[in-house]
Every structure is written in structure tokens, then in C-alpha cells.
Amino acid sequence: MIIRFVIIAAVISIGCKLIFGRWPWQFAGAKSTRQQALFRARKLLGVSSKASRQEVLEAHKRLIAMVHPDRGGTNSQVHEANAARDLLINELPHQN
Numbered sequence: 001m002i003i004r005f006v007i008i009a010a011v012i013s014i015g016c017k018l019i020f021g022r023w024p025w026q027f028a029g030a031k032s033t034r035q036q037a038l039f040r041a042r043k044l045l046g047v048s049s050k051a052s053r054q055e056v057l058e059a060h061k062r063l064i065a066m067v068h069p070d071r072g073g074t075n076s077q078v079h080e081a082n083a084a085r086d087l088l089i090n091e092l093p094h095q096n
Contacts, residue, residue, distance in 0.1 A: 011057055012024070014094075020067070037087060038087065039086045040084070040090060041083070041084035041085075041088050042084075042088065044063070044080065044081065044084045045059040045060060045063060045081070045084050045085065045088065046059055046063075047059045047088070049083040051088065053089060053092055056085060056088045056089055056092075057085070057089075060081060060082075060084070063081045064078060067081060
């Protein structure tokens, strides 16, 4: 009985790897690189996933005021804030 279960589990795992290119346990909680980048950008700017363009821009402005080199921040912090803003704005639906 246990041997049958092990064989079935092995066949399913190998089939999953062949079909999807991933082992079954790699699907558990897996997020794409893009989703991870969006999550980090939202966290950095302190906005929700439903944030509007205006909310993203306001959050970016607040963050830049804190991390600007003239206020004790660094260039890398400014670049990170700008990248987060650009990523989130590019993710918004385009208005024609």
C-alpha cells in the first residue's frame, strides 16, 4: 500500500516536472519575479495594490523628501524610489 503511494507520487511529480518544468513543491507559494518586484515597490512606497497614479506619485514624493542626498539620503535610495515609482506606474492600466 505505501509502496503504491510512493510510486504514484513519484509518477505525478515527474509528470509535473515534464509538463510544467517545475516540481510540484515549487508551486507552493511561488510568486513570479515580476510579482515580487511589484510587492517590494509597493512596500517601499507604502501604497496598496489598488493605488492610483496620483497615490503612487504622492508616495514617491514623500519618500524622495526623506531619502534625497541633500537630506542625508543616498543616490541609490533615490534610484530605488524612482524605479519603484516607474514600475508601479507602468503596471497601471493605460488611459487612451
